[in-house]
Amino acid sequence: MARKDFYTRLVYARQMPVLGKLFYYLLKLLGSEIPVSVEIGPDFILEHGGHGVVIHSKARIGAGVHVYQGVTVGRADIYLPSEDSEFEAIEIGDDVILSPGCKVLCKTGTLKVGRGTVVGANAVLLQSTGEDEIWAGSPARKIGPRPRSGGDRQ
Secondary structure (H helix, E strand, O other): OOOOHHHHOOOHHHHOOOOOHHHHHHHHHHEEEEEOOEEEEOOOOOHHHHOOEEOOOOOOOOOOEEOOOOOOOEOOOOOHHHHHHHEEEEEEEOOOOOOOOOOOEEEEEEEEEEEOEOOOOOOOEEOOOOOOOOEOOOEEEEEEEOOOOOOOOO
């Protein structure tokens, strides 16, 4: 089971019926924008306090995901009014690692980051990925498979 630090606890606390908004605003005050509408699976970790993390309200995040500081998950067409955008959603699969400073941006439809994928530091991911891949660069390209040790998923 993943550890639950103060910041990660705030991420889950924002779902509470009465006090959820308070925890959402506290998390925002501490430097992370994760709307209440964002579905997050179990064992999520907001690494290093998640300072500078911004996640779009139409994102869905799987189980065991690690999000580092400076990560953005959102629309690639922010120059358009939201009602004119063809963006639908971003789905982050289980066991994904979003490395420091990476951006996962979608312009049309739904972008899917496959289970076990690693998006490298400062990468700009603009397309869906497969499972257990490593993506890096700007724009991000697949640079290889994610190595696993002893069948462990994390």
